[in-house]
Ligand code: CND
């Protein structure tokens with residue numbers, strides 16, 4: 001490519017600090033260094049985790065930063081030492097990288113590579129620097145990805161090559177929302193056929209949990225949300241019934257206990273609210289219930305649980321990116337999508353040009369969208 005080895009000027013959405021709209025600006029993107037890849041982003045989704053930074057809920061974030069972590073694109077150029085990717089390859093950035101060498105990567109039961117930047121938010125590449133500048137200032141990276149830009153640079157452990165037939169404006173959801181929810185049910189929860197599941201929060205990630213519970217053969221999937229507008233789509237994805245906590249005087253775990261002969265087999269918290277996490281745990285059946293935390297709570301939040309509920313045989317667990325070892329499994333998930341094993345259409349409510357990114361976040365905050373996919377023209 002004519003741009004290889006050169007600085008690229010392009011559009012990006014800069015988050016200069018919390019509680020202000022993203023600003024579309026021209027940035028410079030340096031060429032990839034050793035074991036790095038420069039990618040042209042084609043489509044990127046608007047996820048609640050990005051909004052947590054904009055709202056200030058994640059307090060240890062470094063600014064300015066280019067957010068965005070759910071995307072798909074095409075390799076523009078590769079740095080030295082990159083063996084598995086070449087210009088023109090279709091790829092998905094990985095917000096949980098897979099180095100293949102750390103203790104977690106070597107453990108078949110874990111997917112949380114040591115090279116991840118979730119919670120630490122150092123905002124840099126593996127070599128501790130960034131490839132972005134804007135108005136002469138360096139701009140931080142976001143969780144190994146930064147996809148709210150026409151071009152980004154990724155460490156090669158944070159990129160998966162996908163099938164050349166994959167429609168990028170759909171499979172971008174495999175970069176976060178779909179895989180996180182679906183994997184939370186099939187990997188982390190290990191939902192069994194015939195079981196009863198409760199899914200708290202029916203946004204893009206929650207609906208993907210519902211899809212996972214259905215694929216795993218759950219016989220009852222109860223969707224819970226404060227917004228009744230989310231129910232029709234949840235049923236389309238496989239929820240067998242939906243309830244709104246506002247319609248009951250009793251606490252929601254008591255309502256669920258009545259509905260399910262003393263509690264559900266699996267409960268998923270897909271909101272990021274610690275009091276809902278407590279209720280989700282209390283909603284599970286003694287002796288065998290399992291609660292899975294999927295939602296990302298504000299930085300300083302603490303979770304309260306009754307130890308007797310643990311003692312009596314309930315399990316509390318959680319995972320990022322649905323427990324998938326990312327580089328190994330993202331290409332397989334894309335193939336499963338192409339083989340029609342699941343449908344991403346019910347998760348996408350809006351397409352918009354990238355410049356309308358703030359509108360995409362407004363829709364999410366008003367509860368009017370599931371996923372908005374932003375595209376570069
Ligand atoms: P989104 O905001 O679209 O969905 C949340 C849903 O919860 C909405 O439908 C709300 O109406 C509903 N809701 C809010 N409060 C309550 C409440 N008290 N009781 C019942 N329902 C409520 O978010 P999303 O689906 O994009 O993301 C969901 C969470 O998952 C969020 O915290 C996000 O940061 C997190 C997440 C985690 C991971 C991971 O790797 N574990 C990856 N991506 C996102």
Ligand code: ZN
Nearest residue numbers: 099102105113
């Ligand atoms: Zn690793």
